[in-house]
Amino acid sequence: MDNLKAYLKKRDAIRAQEVPRLTLFCCGGTSCLSSDSDAIIDLLRGKVEAHGLEADIEVKQVGCLRLCGEGPLIFVEPDDITYVKVKVEDVDDIFTQHILNKQTVERLLVTEPDGTWVTSYREMPFYKSQHRIALRNCGEIDPRNIDAYIAKDGYHALAKCLLEQTPEDVIETVKQSGLRGRGGGGFSTGLKWAYTAAVKSDEKYVICNADEGDPGAFMDRSIIEGDPHSLVEAMTIAAYAIGSNQGYIYIRAEYAISIEPLELALEKAREYGFLGENIFGTSFSFDIDIKLGAGAFVCGEETALIRSMEGHRGEPDKKPPFPSESGFRDRPTSVNNVETFVNVPAIILNGAEWFAAIGTENSKGTKVFALAGNIKNIGLVEVPMGTTFKEIIYDIGGGHPEGKAIKGVQIGGPSGGVITRDYFDTPIDYDSLTAIGAMMGSGGMIVMDEDTDMVEIAKFYLDFTQEESCGKCTPCRIGTKRLFEMLERLTAMKGEPSDLDKLDALARNIQAGSLCGLGQSAPNPVLSTMQYFREEYEAYAYRTKRTKYQVDAQKCIGCTKCARVCPVSCIRGVVREVHIVEEADCIACGACYDACPVDAILKP
Amino acid sequence: MKNKILDMSSLDRNLLDQLDAYVASLEGDNEENLIHVLHRAQALFGHLPHNLQLYVARMLNLSGAKVNGVVTFYSFFNEEPTGKYVVSVCMGTACFVKGADKVLQKILELIGTEKNAMSEDGLFTVKDVRCIGACGLAPVVTINDKVYGKVQVGDVESLINRYKGGQ
Numbered sequence: 001m002d003n004l005k006a007y008l009k010k011r012d013a014i015r016a017q018e019v020p021r022l023t024l025f026c027c028g029g030t031s032c033l034s035s036d037s038d039a040i041i042d043l044l045r046g047k048v049e050a051h052g053l054e055a056d057i058e059v060k061q062v063g064c065l066r067l068c069g070e071g072p073l074i075f076v077e078p079d080d081i082t083y084v085k086v087k088v089e090d091v092d093d094i095f096t097q098h099i100l101n102k103q104t105v106e107r108l109l110v111t112e113p114d115g116t117w118v119t120s121y122r123e124m125p126f127y128k129s130q131h132r133i134a135l136r137n138c139g140e141i142d143p144r145n146i147d148a149y150i151a152k153d154g155y156h157a158l159a160k161c162l163l164e165q166t167p168e169d170v171i172e173t174v175k176q177s178g179l180r181g182r183g184g185g186g187f188s189t190g191l192k193w194a195y196t197a198a199v200k201s202d203e204k205y206v207i208c209n210a211d212e213g214d215p216g217a218f219m220d221r222s223i224i225e226g227d228p229h230s231l232v233e234a235m236t237i238a239a240y241a242i243g244s245n246q247g248y249i250y251i252r253a254e255y256a257i258s259i260e261p262l263e264l265a266l267e268k269a270r271e272y273g274f275l276g277e278n279i280f281g282t283s284f285s286f287d288i289d290i291k292l293g294a295g296a297f298v299c300g301e302e303t304a305l306i307r308s309m310e311g312h313r314g315e316p317d318k319k320p321p322f323p324s325e326s327g328f329r330d331r332p333t334s335v336n337n338v339e340t341f342v343n344v345p346a347i348i349l350n351g352a353e354w355f356a357a358i359g360t361e362n363s364k365g366t367k368v369f370a371l372a373g374n375i376k377n378i379g380l381v382e383v384p385m386g387t388t389f390k391e392i393i394y395d396i397g398g399g400h401p402e403g404k405a406i407k408g409v410q411i412g413g414p415s416g417g418v419i420t421r422d423y424f425d426t427p428i429d430y431d432s433l434t435a436i437g438a439m440m441g442s443g444g445m446i447v448m449d450e451d452t453d454m455v456e457i458a459k460f461y462l463d464f465t466q467e468e469s470c471g472k473c474t475p476c477r478i479g480t481k482r483l484f485e486m487l488e489r490l491t492a493m494k495g496e497p498s499d500l501d502k503l504d505a506l507a508r509n510i511q512a513g514s515l516c517g518l519g520q521s522a523p524n525p526v527l528s529t530m531q532y533f534r535e536e537y538e539a540y541a542y543r544t545k546r547t548k549y550q551v552d553a554q555k556c557i558g559c560t561k562c563a564r565v566c567p568v569s570c571i572r573g574v575v576r577e578v579h580i581v582e583e584a585d586c587i588a589c590g591a592c593y594d595a596c597p598v599d600a601i602l603k604p
Numbered sequence: 605m606k607n608k609i610l611d612m613s614s615l616d617r618n619l620l621d622q623l624d625a626y627v628a629s630l631e632g633d634n635e636e637n638l639i640h641v642l643h644r645a646q647a648l649f650g651h652l653p654h655n656l657q658l659y660v661a662r663m664l665n666l667s668g669a670k671v672n673g674v675v676t677f678y679s680f681f682n683e684e685p686t687g688k689y690v691v692s693v694c695m696g697t698a699c700f701v702k703g704a705d706k707v708l709q710k711i712l713e714l715i716g717t718e719k720n721a722m723s724e725d726g727l728f729t730v731k732d733v734r735c736i737g738a739c740g741l742a743p744v745v746t747i748n749d750k751v752y753g754k755v756q757v758g759d760v761e762s763l764i765n766r767y768k769g770g771q
Contacts, residue, residue, distance in 0.1 A: 031740035034751035068740025215696035218737035253643060253680050254736060294639055294678030297734070311638040313677040372698035372739035379740060410697065446697045460700055464734075470677070 001273065002281025007159040014147045022057045022099070025075040025139065029064030029222055030257065036088055037072035043091040048099075057099060063226015065139040067126055069378030070110065075121060075139075082121040083108040126377045129396050131358070133366045134182075134219075134342045135382050138226035143261050146268040149229040155274050157348035158233050161240055162280045170241040171197060174344065176352035178364030183209055183300070183337030184415065184441050184517070186363075186430040189344075192334055195324035196242040199332040206239045206247040207328065207335045209305055213252065213297040214413030215464065217444035219368040220338035222380055224251070224258045227342065228265035232288060234341035236275065237348065239286040242334055247288040250305055253295060262290065297414070297468035300442075301516050302327075302335040304470065315472040316516035337442070339368055359385030363429030373410075373446035376401045381445075389424040393447060404449045408532070412441025414461045414468075415521035417528025418454060437528045439521065451603065454533040455540055459487040461525035469519065476519030479510035483526060490540040497541045504530060546604045548586040549593060553578045555600035562592035562601060612655050619648045620659065627663055634664040638674060642681060651682040679734075687722045687729040689767050691715075694744040696735025703757070704743040708732055710760045711745070727767070 001007050026032075026041045044059045065073040070084040074094070081104055083094065093105045109117040110124065121127045132138075141148040149155070161170050175190025196204060208231060212220040224231060235247045251259060266288055269275040277285045291309050298304045299314040306328050308314035327333025343365060347355045356364050363385040369392065371381050376398030383392065389409060393399065400406055408418045411428075417438035419426070426432050430440050448457065466480040486503055489495045507523035507530075514520045530537055539545035551562070551571075558576040563569075570586050573579030581592070593601040626644050630637045641660055646652050652675050661671040675681045693699075693708040708719075711730055717723040720731055738744050741753025747767060755763065 030736075031738045031753070034738050034741055034744075034753055068738075071740055212737070213734065215700075215735035216698045216739055217735065218739055221737050254734070292640060292643055293680075294643065295680035295734070296678050308639070309636070311633075311635040311674070313673055370739060372742060373701045378698075378742075413697070444697065446701060448701055452701060457701075460697070 001159070004159055004163050007156065007280075011150050011153070011156065014151045018151060020078070021055070022079070023077050024057070024059045024094075025062050025065065025077065026059060027063075027065040027071055027073040027139070028061040028143075029066075029068060029071070029225065030218065031068040032065075032071035032073060033257070035072050037086075039088050040072060040074075040086055040091055043088065044095065047091070047095045051100075053099075060142055061144075062141060063138045063143050064135075064222040064380055065121075066130075066135070066222075066380040067121070067124075067377060068380070069376075079104075080120045080122065082110070082119065082124075084110050126379070126381075126396050126398065129387075129391065130382050131366050131384050132382050133346050133355075133358075134223060134339050134368050135226075135380065136346065137230060138222060141227070143226050143228055144264055146229060146265070146272060149227070153349060154229050154345075155233050155272075157345035158236055158240075158274060159280055160348055161237050162282050162284055167197060167241045167243065170237060170348070173348060173352045174241070177347045177355040178352075178359075178362075179340065179343055179347060179355065180363065180430060181337060182339035182343075182367065182440075182442070184412075184439070186440055189336060189340055192324060192336070193238060193241050195322070196332045196334040199325055201332050203246070203329070203331045204242055204244040205328045205331060205333040206235050206242065206244045207302075207305070207309070207333055208235055208247070208249040208341060209300065209302065209335050209337045210249055210251040210255070210258075211293050211300045211305060212255075212338075212442060213300045213468075214415075214442050214444045216372055216410075216446050217370045217413060217442050219370050219380055219443055221255050221258050223338050223342055223368075224255075224262055228262045229269065230342040230345060231262075231338060232265055232269050232275065234344040235288060236279070236286050237344055238334060238336065238341070240284055242332070244334075245286050247286065248291050248309060248328070249288060250291045250293060250299070250309055252293045259290060259292075266290075296470070297464070298470045298516070298518050301518055304516065305335065306333065313470070315470045316518070318515060339443070360427060360429045362431055367428065367440070367443060369443045369445045371397050371445050371447070374400055374404070374406070374449040374452070375447040383428075385429045386427040388427055389419065392428075392445070393424065397447065400447075400449055404451070406447055407450050407452055408448050408454070410446040410448065410457065410525075411444070412439040412521075412524070413444045414464050415439060415517065415524055416441045416444075417524045418448070418457065418532060419528075420532045422532075437524070437531060439524070454529040454536045455487065455491055458526045458529045459484065459491060462487055462522070465518065465522040469522070473513075473515040473519060475510050475513035476515070476522060479506060479513070480519070480522050482506060483510065483523065487526070490537070493540065493543050493545070493547070495541050495543075497538075500530070500534075500537055500541050503537075548583040548588055548604055549581050549590070550583070550602040551579050551581055552600045552602050555598050557598055557600070559597060561595045561597065565591045565595040567591060610655070610658065612659050615649070615656055615659065622648055623660075624663070635666060635670075638664060638666065638671065639678075642671075642675060646681060651685050653683065653685075657683075684720075685722060688727050689729075689747050691728055691730045691764075692733040692736075692746045693730070694734075694736050694738070694742070694746070695732040696737075696739065696742075698735070698739035699743040702742045706757050707743055707745065707755055707760060710757050711764060714761060714764050 072086045074083040097103050171193050179189045180186045296314045299308045301316045304314040304316040323333040368382045408420045410418045462484040466484045469476045471477045510523050556578045563571040570582040657671045658668045661668045715728050722729045745752045745755045
């Protein structure tokens with residue numbers, strides 16, 4: 001393929017080969033695979049083969065279908081039927097009832113609270129409000145099949161860049177689109193490429209940061225597993241733009257399962273001539289290798305990532321010089337994250353104006369969030385920038401699974417902050433998040449209900465950062481440790497009111513004095529919870545926090561249920577009289593709370 | 605002590621040969637390859653004792669201190685042996701807010717060991733791990749490569765008992 005026509009011919013030939021037939025899109029995302037979706041797929045394929053139906057029915061393993069909490073998921077097209085929570089035992093029914101007898105297996109549909117069934121994902125609010133750019137192919141195509149990607153216009157953008165545009169044109173388009181880094185910082189991708197392109201050097205590098213380290217975030221891995229060729233194509237476009245011949249994907253070793261489809265994608269891309277020497281018959285050559293991380297959160301920081309790629313401890317360097325000037329092997333290097341990259345082919349094909357029309361004034365396009373925690377619909381959500389928390393939590397997320405009040409949402413991982421209900425109308429973009437003390441981060445969004453203890457949450461994050469601090473600079477190494485210890489003292493009811501001021505002062509010193517983004521943002525979870533939930537800190541500091549369960553004498557009907565389930569027998573009372581918890585013996589297990597039929601147990 | 609670290613005779617020659625072959629297949633700079641070599645070494649030997657680290661250092665012409673510095677920096681590398689079953693409790697935020705800490709406590713209690721230490725019978729090592737990206741299944745426990753989702757404190761005993769017999 002050395003001209004655009006040849007590419008289009010190839011693409012159209014692949015499309016022509018695709019015969020419309022009954023297709024079962026089976027989710028092969030991490031959550032679903034862990035719930036035996038691979039066994040379900042094997043069984044379904046076995047049955048199709050046994051009945052000689054291979055020509056009429058395709059069982060397709062695709063990437064993440066996004067509604068992870070309801071997995072394993074199967075979408076049946078063109079019947080427009082969505083099955084959820086499918087188990088190995090259900091395979092018989094799906095095959096016999098649906099495939100052979102054309103009858104929907106109703107018990108595997110999503111059931112609404114009023115008992116009605118939702119037959120298709122297209123009707124579900126979770127899917128309706130989403131707008132997919134980064135996840136455009138995820139769940140649609142077989143990630144192991146390069147032809148499936150080409151049929152979806154895959155490598156068309158690369159052909160367009162190499163054959164019709166100069167590197168300057170490409171950079172200009174990306175700049176004009178307003179695409180900003182999706183990994184946390186939010187720096188303009190076009191500018192980053194322009195800086196790297198401007199430096200003269202014998203070698204330059206394109207690096208994909210796939211070290212998705214935020215706890216509670218899984219969008220990058222879903223993209224890599226569900227649509228690896230988009231990443232390969234985008235990195236190749238970046239390489240052309242900045243003048244690089246070698247790229248690397250730095251991926252967490254914990255994501256072993258993602259590495260295999262990625263390696264396969266690289267191999268196929270080489271075979272088809274999308275990687276290697278003289279791509280599309282031009283003088284441009286480029287290849288990509290995989291570099292394994294080994295479990296260090298700080299390696300998400302670009303200078304630390306580069307150190308780790310060079311085989312060192314992943315300690316960050318001071319900036320400047322920025323990697324665009326002197327990065328991997330001291331050469332100009334552009335580091336971008338997975339989600340940022342995969343937007344690029346769509347921008348090249350649809351134009352900068354198309355992308356810039358989506359989102360808000362300074363944050364263009366969409367953002368993928370990993371929605372998890374105390375929420376009904378757990379999964380991946382891609383929405384235009386500027387969507388409010390309310391829309392994501394209630395419209396898409398479906399609110400709390402048991403209808404409890406939602407207290408706040410944590411966004412941005414260990415570097416981000418907690419946002420309260422009062423701010424749920426805030427449109428989510430880079431600037432408005434910074435203004436309310438949070439940050440975009442990579443896109444983890446953890447919903448917390450009224451039972452969540454915010455001081456415990458801050459302690460949880462500090463435990464994480466103090467352990468992940470690389471130790472290079474003192475404010476972060478010792479500061480986060482002391483911050484964690486102060487929170488431990490508070491939650492053990494051994495704190496003092498004066499601790500609150502000390503916490504605040506230390507947090508601000510760590511912010512101001514740390515070398516890299518990890519340290520500078522490490523106190524955010526403490527500062528944001530202190531700002532919005534100060535009364536919870538005060539309850540610990542003044543030691544007024546109740547830690548034991550109590551019985552509400554007004555409500556108790558004396559049914560004895562609580563006393564019977566108490567594992568330490570610390571609830572006293574006789575039938576039809578008000579019961580009492582012996583607080584000295586209470587271990588706060590919550591068994592009585594769950595057992596009480598009239599909500600008479602008060603939580604600590 | 606010095607001799608013990610330098611003594612490589614306790615390392616399985618067959619596994620070392622496999623490691624040698626892997627290193628010989630690598631191209632490029634020794635230092636840049638170090639992390640990949642350590643991954644392979646750990647996959648072969650199960651953990652990275654000091655004498656093995658020194659072996660790697662000698663092979664790549666790096667200092668033992670350099671190799672040890674890298675091994676101890678990254679949480680994926682273990683210097684201590686691990687049990688036959690590595691029980692990992694995900695401590696990602698999604699799992700944490702759904703009670704993963706209580707699940708971890710219960711597992712430690714049942715196995716009667718401390719976090720990150722091998723149980724006396726050599727069967728288990730219990731660890732807390734960072735997010736494994738299966739948040740839809742929170743709280744998540746993995747035992748070797750098998751993932752168990754939505755694990756409640758009440759489920760732990762039967763789960764661990766399945767492995768206690770050594771299977």
